[in-house]
Amino acid sequence: MSSDYASVAAEPSPFLLQFGQAALILIDMQRDFLEPGGFGAALGNDVSLLRRAIAPNKALLAAWRRAGGLVIHTREGHRPDLADLPPAKHARGGDVRIGDMGPMGRILVRGEPGHDIIADLAPVAGEPVIDKPGKGAFHATDLAAILANRGIAQLVVTGVTTEVCVNTTVREANDRGFDCLVVADCCASYFPEFHEQGLRMIAAQGGIFGWVGQSADVIAAIQPQTSGAA
Numbered sequence: 001m002s003s004d005y006a007s008v009a010a011e012p013s014p015f016l017l018q019f020g021q022a023a024l025i026l027i028d029m030q031r032d033f034l035e036p037g038g039f040g041a042a043l044g045n046d047v048s049l050l051r052r053a054i055a056p057n058k059a060l061l062a063a064w065r066r067a068g069g070l071v072i073h074t075r076e077g078h079r080p081d082l083a084d085l086p087p088a089k090h091a092r093g094g095d096v097r098i099g100d101m102g103p104m105g106r107i108l109v110r111g112e113p114g115h116d117i118i119a120d121l122a123p124v125a126g127e128p129v130i131d132k133p134g135k136g137a138f139h140a141t142d143l144a145a146i147l148a149n150r151g152i153a154q155l156v157v158t159g160v161t162t163e164v165c166v167n168t169t170v171r172e173a174n175d176r177g178f179d180c181l182v183v184a185d186c187c188a189s190y191f192p193e194f195h196e197q198g199l200r201m202i203a204a205q206g207g208i209f210g211w212v213g214q215s216a217d218v219i220a221a222i223q224p225q226t227s228g229a230a
């Protein structure tokens with residue numbers, strides 16, 4: 001990009017993207033949440049509601065990679081011995097529990113097929129993958145250190161689910177001083193009304209937690225400038 005920052009249309013005001021200090025972070029685009037037969041489906045959720053976010057994420061990820069930006073992926077999951085799983089978290093969720101055997105291996109356990117990121121958005125070499133035991137990506141991970149080491153001050157946030165892991169991560173990031181642009185069409189929830197309200201909660205009150213934009217506007221802002229002068 002030729003300028004220091006690009007203005008991206010967003011709520012509640014344009015987001016001034018400084019690409020060199022920004023990371024794209026994809027939250028928990030894992031098989032357990034997005035594929036039939038995973039944890040999300042086992043809880044009775046309609047995974048097609050989440051799968052809407054795959055194509056926009058794919059386009060944004062490709063554009064971000066082409067522009068040479070830092071990409072970070074997260075996965076929610078636990079050690080195979082479940083030693084990092086708080087009993088309070090283990091107890092919740094109904095009949096299907098973290099660590100139980102499911103069609104894609106043990107649910108939300110690291111190393112199991114269901115814990116993997118979906119093939120459409122698979123990380124490539126050099127892209128940090130943050131394995132997180134909580135809903136927020138900062139809690140009990142090395143994300144803060146990775147961002148500090150790379151001089152990152154802004155996060156462009158996508159993933160699932162809007163009101164759970166995306167919101168928790170954005171709130172954690174906001175308290176740590178990051179500017180967050182949440183990409184609405186790249187996020188999704190099993191509950192459409194939670195998706196809408198989750199986004200509104202971020203941009204309300206003058207951007208209490210950050211900004212909310214659309215993938216097409218981010219992509220347009222990071223595309224290499226093509227001038228007429230060849």
Ligand code: TIU
Binds near residue numbers: 076162164166
């Ligand atoms: N990644 C994430 O949001 N984890 C969840 O458990 N979300 C639900 O909405 N259940």
